[in-house]
Amino acid sequence: MYLDEDRQRASRPGETPIIICRDVHKWFGHFEALRGISMEVQKGEVIVIFGPSGSGKSTFIRTLNRLEEHQKGDIIIDGIELTHDVRNIEKVRMETGMVFQQFNLFPHLTVLQNITLAPIRVRKWPREKAEEIARQLLVRVGIPEQADKFPSQLSGGQQQRVAIARALAMQPKIMLFDEPTSALDPEMIKEVLDVMIELARSGMTMLVVTHEMGFARAVADRMYFFDEGLIVESGTPQEIFQSPREDRTKLFLSQILTH
Amino acid sequence: MLPPPAERLTILGWAYKNLFRTWYDSLLTLLSIGLIYLLIRPFLTWLFITARWEVIQVNLRLLMVGQYPLAEVWRIWLCLEVQATLIGFSWGIWLRGRRLLGVALLLVPVGFAFWPGLNPGARLNLFVLSVAGLAAFWFGRLGGAKLRRTAVIAWVLYFPFVILVVRGLTPRSGFFPVVPANLWGGLLLTFLLTVVGISFSFPLGVLLALGRRSRLPAVRWVSITYIEVVRGVPLVTILYMASTMVPLFLPGGENIHNVIRAMVGITLFSAAYLAENVRGGLQAIPQGQYEAAYALGLGGFQTMAYIILPQALRLVIPVLMGLFIALFKDTSLVATIGLLELLGISRSILAQPTFIGYQREVYLFISLIYWVFSYFMSYVSQRMEIALGVGSR
Numbered sequence: 067m068y069l070d071e072d073r074q075r076a077s078r079p080g081e082t083p084i085i086i087c088r089d090v091h092k093w094f095g096h097f098e099a100l101r102g103i104s105m106e107v108q109k110g111e112v113i114v115i116f117g118p119s120g121s122g123k124s125t126f127i128r129t130l131n132r133l134e135e136h137q138k139g140d141i142i143i144d145g146i147e148l149t150h151d152v153r154n155i156e157k158v159r160m161e162t163g164m165v166f167q168q169f170n171l172f173p174h175l176t177v178l179q180n181i182t183l184a185p186i187r188v189r190k191w192p193r194e195k196a197e198e199i200a201r202q203l204l205v206r207v208g209i210p211e212q213a214d215k216f217p218s219q220l221s222g223g224q225q226q227r228v229a230i231a232r233a234l235a236m237q238p239k240i241m242l243f244d245e246p247t248s249a250l251d252p253e254m255i256k257e258v259l260d261v262m263i264e265l266a267r268s269g270m271t272m273l274v275v276t277h278e279m280g281f282a283r284a285v286a287d288r289m290y291f292f293d294e295g296l297i298v299e300s301g302t303p304q305e306i307f308q309s310p311r312e313d314r315t316k317l318f319l320s321q322i323l324t325h
Numbered sequence: 326m327l328p329p330p331a332e333r334l335t336i337l338g339w340a341y342k343n344l345f346r347t348w349y350d351s352l353l354t355l356l357s358i359g360l361i362y363l364l365i366r367p368f369l370t371w372l373f374i375t376a377r378w379e380v381i382q383v384n385l386r387l388l389m390v391g392q393y394p395l396a397e398v399w400r401i402w403l404c405l406e407v408q409a410t411l412i413g414f415s416w417g418i419w420l421r422g423r424r425l426l427g428v429a430l431l432l433v434p435v436g437f438a439f440w441p442g443l444n445p446g447a448r449l450n451l452f453v454l455s456v457a458g459l460a461a462f463w464f465g466r467l468g469g470a471k472l473r474r475t476a477v478i479a480w481v482l483y484f485p486f487v488i489l490v491v492r493g494l495t496p497r498s499g500f501f502p503v504v505p506a507n508l509w510g511g512l513l514l515t516f517l518l519t520v521v522g523i524s525f526s527f528p529l530g531v532l533l534a535l536g537r538r539s540r541l542p543a544v545r546w547v548s549i550t551y552i553e554v555v556r557g558v559p560l561v562t563i564l565y566m567a568s569t570m571v572p573l574f575l576p577g578g579e580n581i582h583n584v585i586r587a588m589v590g591i592t593l594f595s596a597a598y599l600a601e602n603v604r605g606g607l608q609a610i611p612q613g614q615y616e617a618a619y620a621l622g623l624g625g626f627q628t629m630a631y632i633i634l635p636q637a638l639r640l641v642i643p644v645l646m647g648l649f650i651a652l653f654k655d656t657s658l659v660a661t662i663g664l665l666e667l668l669g670i671s672r673s674i675l676a677q678p679t680f681i682g683y684q685r686e687v688y689l690f691i692s693l694i695y696w697v698f699s700y701f702m703s704y705v706s707q708r709m710e711i712a713l714g715v716g717s718r
Contacts, residue, residue, distance in 0.1 A: 133616050160622040170617035174636050183631060184621035229617075236621060 084109045084144050084240060084271055085130065091138035092125055092295075099125045100136065101295035109239075112266045113273045114282040114303075117292035118318060123275045126292070127242045130273070131162045144239055160188060163233025167245040169225045171217040177204070177228050178213040181235045189236065196235070203231040207261050223254030227261055234265075241265065243274040277322055283307065291315045371685070380683040381690050382442045384674050388691070391510015391665050397493070397502070401513060402450045404487050406457050409434070411483055413458035415476050417465020419712055424466075431458035484524045491517065506584035510665035512694060514584070518656040518666065522591040523649050529592065530599025531638075535629065537604055548600070555597035561658050563590045568662040587659045595652050602644045606637030639713050646706030650699045657695075667691050 085107035092100035099122045107113055115123045128134040129141060132148055132155045141148040143158045172180050181200035185191045191199075204210045207227040209220075217225055226246060233241060243262065247255045259281050266272055266285035276282070282289055283303050290300045291312070299312045310316050344354040381388070390401055409431065416427040434454035438447075465472060491513070493503040509517060536548030555563070567590035568583050575581070610633050618628040638645075660669035671687045674680055680687075 131620055133619065156622060156624065159620060162620075164617075164620035166613060166617065166620075168613050170611075170613040172614065172617070172632055172636075174639065184623060187627055187631065188622040232621070 081108060082145070083107055085273075086142040087130075087139065089139040090126070090129060090136045090141060092122075092129060092134060092136050099295055100129070102139070103295075103297060104139075105290065105297070107271060107273065109271055110269045111271055111287045112285050114286040114289045115273065115275045115292060116277055116279075116282070116289065116318075117298075120294075121292040122295040123292040124244050127244055127273050127275055130240075130242060131159050131164055133164075160236060161238055162240045162242055163236055163238035164242045164244065165226070165229050165233055165246045167248050169217070169222075169229045169249070171225055171229055171232070173217050176214050176216055177209075177220070180217065180228060181232045184232070185235050200231070200235055203234050204228075206234075206264075207231045208257070221254060222250045223257045226250065226254075226258045230258075230261055230265070240271045240273070243272065243276065245275050245277075247276065247278055279307070279323060291318065293318075376686050377683065378686060380674070380680050380686050384680075385442075387670055387674060388511045388667065390513045391670055392508045393504060393510065393513060394508065397504055400490050400493075402453075404490055406450070406454055407483065407486065409454045409458035410461040411476070411479055413461035414465040414472070414479070417462040417467075418469065418472050418476055420708060421466050421469070427462055428459065431455055431462060434458075484520055487520060488517070506582040509584060511670045512667050514664065514666040515653070515656050517584075518588060518591055518659065519649075519653045521588045522595055522652050522656070525588075525592040526594075526596040526599055526652075529596040531603055531634070533596060533600035534603035534607060537600065538607060552597045552600050555594060556601070560591070560594050560655055561661060563594050564658060564662050566590070583662060583664060587662065587664055591652065591656065591659075595648060598648055599645065602641050602648060603637060605644070606639075606641035607633065609640055610636055642709055642713065643706060646702060646709075650702050653699060653702065654695055667694065 083106040085105065087103055087105045090100055090103040091098065101122075103122075103126055105113075115127065117123050125134055129136045129148075130143065136148075144161050146154050146157050146161075148154060148158060172183070175183065178197060178200055181203060182193065182196040185196040185199065186193055189196075201210065201213060204213055207230055209224050209227055212220060212224060212228070217228065220228065230246075246262070247258050250258060255278070259278060262272070262274070262281065263285050274281070274286075286303050288300060289303055289306045291298045291306070291314075293314055299306070299310065299315045306315070307319070310319060345351045386398075390398060393401065413427070413431055416423070416430075420427060432455055434451040437443075438451040443451075465476070491504065491509065492506075494501045496502065533548045533552055536544045537552065539545045539548070564587060567586040571581060571586055614632055614636070615628060618632045623631070656666055657668040659666055660672060663669070665673060668691065671691050675684055675687055
C-alpha cells in the first residue's frame, strides 16, 4: 500500500522530548487500565499504538490531554506538567489536537463554524483570520466545497476529515488520533488515511491508535504494542513486522494481518 | 419507480366511497348526520339568535385593558404597534414562504376595525397595526437572513420595553405617568403575566437545570431541593402564599402589589418545570460533545454556552413551547387571588347587576381569546422546530 518510506525524522537524541510519560497508572474503580506506561516522543515523530481492545491504548492517549486523569506517574507535554492545575490543562489542550473514533463534530454548527469556533473563542483570533485559515485547511483535507454544510450532510469520511481540520485549526504541536478509521465504511478509510499520511510527512508530531498496518508501515517512526495496560513491545515498523520478539505480539499481528 | 397512480375523486365519488358504499354505511351516515344536527342546532341558534353579545361590546375596553386610564391607553396601542412590527418583521425573515398566511394574519386588525361600536381612535390604531406589520413584513423579506440577529435582539429588548411603557416613568403629573399595577387588567394583564413569567423563568430554569447537574454538592442540592419542593405544590397554593405570606418573610412586603407577587409566583413555579425539561435536553447530549469541546481547549463555561446548551435547548423546543402555552392559560388562576386579568375581569363584569346571566357569552368569548393565542404559540413552535431542524440533524 504505502511503501515509499521516507523516515528522515527519526528521533534526534539530545533534544528534549515533546512528550514525556513516566510510569503512568490509571484506575477505573478497582480496574487498573494503565499499569505503568513510560514513553518519550520527540518533536516530529509519528507513533502508532496498537493492541487488542481493552488493552488501555485509547485510555493512554486520552490521558495525554487530560480527558482521562492519571492517578500515578508524570506526564509532561511540551514542558508543561499535567496536574490538577486547570491552567496547565488548558495550555496542554491548546497545544494538542484530538481526532475521535466517532468524529464528535458539533451537529448544530456548519463545517466552517465547527472549525473556527475554538480559534475564535480560545485563541481569540478575529473571525476573518479564523475563516481564512479554516478554508485553507478544508482545501488541505480535500473538501473545500463543503464549508457551509452541516455535519449530518456529509459522509463519514468527509466528517472525519472535517474533524482533522478542526483540530488543526488550533495549530497544535501534537495530534492525537483515537482509532480515527474504526467507525468508517471500508471505502472511506483511504481518504482519511491519505490526509493523515500527508500530515505525518509535513512533520507533525502524531500519536495514532490504529490497526491500519499499511499506515504504520508508510509513516510510523515507532510502534508500541499494548496489552493489559502495559507496553509489551516497541520498535520500528520493520522490527515489529519482520522480527517481533514477544509471542503475544506475533499472535496479535497474525490475527490482524492474515485476512 | 413511478408512484402509484393518484386516485382522483370528486366530492360525490368520495362520499360514495366513504359514506354510502353499503346499506349499513348509508344507515350509519344518516344517523350521524341526524345526531350532529340535533346537537349543533341549539348551539347555532343560541350563537346567532339568542346570545346577547352586547355584553362584550359594552365591556370590550374592560376586557382588553381593565381599568387602565383612558388617557394612557395610547401606550398600550404603542406596545401593540411595536409588537405587530416585530411579528411582521420576523415573519418576513423566517417564514417568507408563507406569504399568504402572513398577510392574512397581519390584516386581522383591519378586520377588527369594522367591529361595531368601536371609537374612531381605536379604528385608526387598528389600521396602523396592520400597516406597520405589513411594512415590517415587506422589509424583513427584503433583508432576509441578514436581519435574523437584529430581529432576535429586537424581541429581547421588546419585553423590558413593554413593561416600561405600560408602567410609566414619571410621577402622576408628568408626561409619562406611572400607572399603578392595580389598574392593570383584562387581556393586558394576562399578557404581562405571561411575558414576565416566560422571560424570567427561562433563564432561571436553565440555571437550575445546570445547577442540578453541577459537580458542586451545595449547588446541586439547592437546585434539587428547589425543583422538587416547587413541583410538589400546586400553582394556586403558591399564588395564595405569594399574596398572603410575603409580608411575613419580607418586612415592608405589604407594599408590593399583588400583581408583582403573582408575577414572582408564576415565575418561580414555571422555572422548576422548565429546569426539568432543560435537564432532559442536557442529558440527551452525548459525552463525545463535551470531550470534543474540551480537547479543543474550550473551558467549562464556553462548552456549555456554545456547544451543549444550544443543542439541548433545540431538542426541548416542543416541550418548552408546551410549557409556555400552559403558563399563558394558567395565568387565569390569579383570578383566585383577586387580580382582574381576563378571567378576573370577566367575573367582575358578570357580578354587575346589569350583566347577571350573561355567563355563556362572556366565558365563550374569553375562551376564544385563550384559544387563538395558544394556537398561535403552538403554530410558531411548529415552525421553529422545522426551521431549526429538530430531530433531523
